[in-house]
Amino acid sequence: MTPAARVQAAIDLLDAVIAAARGQGASADRIAAEWFRARRYVGSKDRRAIRELVWSAIRACGPVPVSGRAAMLRLAADDPAMRALFDGSTYGPAPIVADEAVAEGGIAPQWLVERLSASGLDADDQASLLDRAPLDIRANTLKISREELRVRLPVEAEPVMGPHALRLPSGTAAEAWPEFAEGLFEVQDAGSQMACMALHVQPGEAVVDLCAGAGGKTLVLGAAMANRGTLLACDIDRARLSRLPERAARAGVLVETRLLNPGQELAMLDDWQGRADAVMIDAPCSGTGTWRRNPEARWRIDAKAIDRYCAMQANVLTIGAALVRPGGRLTYVVCSLLDAEGADRIAAFLAANPDWEPVLPPLPAGRPHRQGWRLVPFRDRTDGFFFATLVRRVN
The missing domain is CATH 3.30.70.1170 (Sun protein; domain 3)
Incomplete structure (x- = not known):
């Protein structure tokens, strides 16, 4: 493919990514994989070049662009060589015309930037959310x-x-x-590993991973327990949880899985209420701390979605707390840096539950943030996380 044809291919792929973001459709990774699968004639070098253009354009645009062409024009705004490729050649993009729409740059939509700033993230912190992840x-x-x-x-x-x-x-x-x-x-990102360290599980304990998903953190907990004790992994997502047994077998981790019905979680965990030494709550969230891996995710968030996540987070905190024995502990984790989903949730829980108190376990990176701990890509070279470990007092 010519360089101009690669640019046009990137524009076409960006159109699909933008449409999916607007309609809460498939991820950019999945769209790209399917797009290239349908075009097997595209060689490996061209694929790499097109993917590089697409992801660079996604990172360059703050709000959702009006089109793939507008997104690519944002990327080309400070690149004369790329602008020259808009030449109308065969398979290349049409020439640029006066007053043509160019996507707006920035870190994210303005309302979301304001929320990040209000959560204590400065310009460097915010910019690092769009760095390339190791x-x-x-x-x-x-x-x-x-x-x-x-x-x-x-x-x-x-x-x-x-x-x-x-x-x-x-x-x-x-x-x-x-x-x-x-x-x-x-x-597994080093930050995710560190969030598991905050729960400080020990061999012989009874441990619950409440929102286990496919079990990434479950496997960390199982290794820390040295397969001594009892480990239960739960989720309401059958597809994700079904991946855990194979992963656990490969890792040699002994774990029981339990699929929960939404709204019936506590009833289905009745045998664990007040019994767990430690509970991990990897709560559903907006994922603002993982934009390095999924930069188009910031186009999928709106204020109502944040409110829905907050309600889910409060619910799983209530469920998880009911499982912990007196003297036991829980760690609440979100891969979001918005205080609404992190520090505010913990503050609200502690205000409503005076028999719990926060502890700050010593960790090799990050820093305290209100009643929990925060990792930010700019300072810590990890994905962005907030987590808090709480201990249930013995009355």
Whole structure:
């Protein structure tokens, strides 16, 4: 493909991504995969170049662009060489005309920028949310140590914060390695690993991962428990939870799974009420801390969605708290940096539940944020997280 044809292909793909964002459709990754699958004639170099253009344009636009062409014109605004590719050549984009729509730049839609600022994120913090994310893995200590794994890997791996995290070059196809098939590691952001450290589970404990999803954090907890004790992973999403048994078998983690019916969670967990030593609540959220991986996600959020997430977060906190024994603890986690979903939720819970108190476990990165802990890409080189560990007082 010519450079101009690559630009036009990126515009076409961006149109599909923008339409999906407006309609709450498939992710950009999925759309791109399907788009290229339908165009097998596009070579690997062209695919990489087109994907680079698409994701660069997504990062360059703040609000949702009116079109893929407007998004690409935003990317080309300060790039004369790219503007020259709008030349009307065969398979290339039409020439630029006067007063043509150019997408607005910025970090996110203005209302969302204002909420990030109100949550204590300065300009550098906000800009870092759109950086390119590295690839982190977690050594599975049920099978291997971090240093032993590092020696075995076919690429250079950098130890990063926490005792089990390694950082690989971006784009590494780590899940194709035999070490992954052997269950020696999982792909997981170092910040996510650190959130699990905050719960400080121990061998022999009774532990619940309440919003387990596909089980990324469940596997961390199981390794920390050394398969001694009882580990229960729950979720209301059958498709996601169904992926956990295979992952757990590969990792050698002993875990029970339980599919919950929405609205009936407490009844279906009656045998666990007041029994758990530790509960992990990886709450549903807007994902503002993961824009490095899914930059188009900021086009899918609106204020009503934030309110819905807050209601869900309050609900899972209530459910999780009911499972904890006196003297036990829970860790509440969101991969969002909006206070409405993080610090405000914890403050509201503590105000309504005086028999709980926050603790700040020592961690190798991040900093305290109100009654919890915050990780920000700019300072901590992880995805963005807020988490808080709470202990139920013994009366």
